[in-house]
Amino acid sequence: MNIGQASAASGVSAKMIRYYESIGLIPKPSRTDAGYRVYTETEVRTLGFIRRARDLGLSIERIGLLVGLWLDHGRSSADVKRIATEHVAELESRILELIAMRDTLQALAKSCHGDQRPECPILHELEGGGARRAAAPRRPAGPRPAAPGPAA
Numbered sequence: 001m002n003i004g005q006a007s008a009a010s011g012v013s014a015k016m017i018r019y020y021e022s023i024g025l026i027p028k029p030s031r032t033d034a035g036y037r038v039y040t041e042t043e044v045r046t047l048g049f050i051r052r053a054r055d056l057g058l059s060i061e062r063i064g065l066l067v068g069l070w071l072d073h074g075r076s077s078a079d080v081k082r083i084a085t086e087h088v089a090e091l092e093s094r095i096l097e098l099i100a101m102r103d104t105l106q107a108l109a110k111s112c113h114g115d116q117r118p119e120c121p122i123l124h125e126l127e128g129g130g131a132r133r134a135a136a137p138r139r140p141a142g143p144r145p146a147a148p149g150p151a152a
Contacts, residue, residue: 010047
């Protein structure tokens with residue numbers, strides 16, 4: 001089948017198929033006399049495998065390892081499990097980071113009046129005036145200095 005058909009069958013765009021070929025994630029397919037790529041069912045199954053792995057957030061490097069293990073019928077499932085559990089640990093860490101970001105933004109949003117006043121704890125935190133810089137001197141109340149204009 002041609003690249004368009006392989007793309008439709010695997011759910012991987014033609015652009016990504018060409019990219020996966022260029023980095024050696026999948027082998028270069030055979031070509032017709034006119035130079036068109038021709039994909040086998042095995043290659044399309046491999047593309048589907050890659051798409052599902054990408055959907056799970058696996059890196060290209062890990063996917064390469066998994067494709068190699070998938071094709072190696074003498075593999076040890078312990079190797080596959082190790083790759084999966086390492087990825088799970090990274091996902092859990094990212095989840096904790098996202099939860100912390102969400103909690104910080106929720107707390108800041110709750111503390112912001114959201115009215116016509118210029119004071120805003122969200123902007124103060126982004127400026128670096130939050131707990132991490134508690135020792136930094138606070139600006140005096142009143143109008144803020146104008147931002148510098150373009151150099152003349």
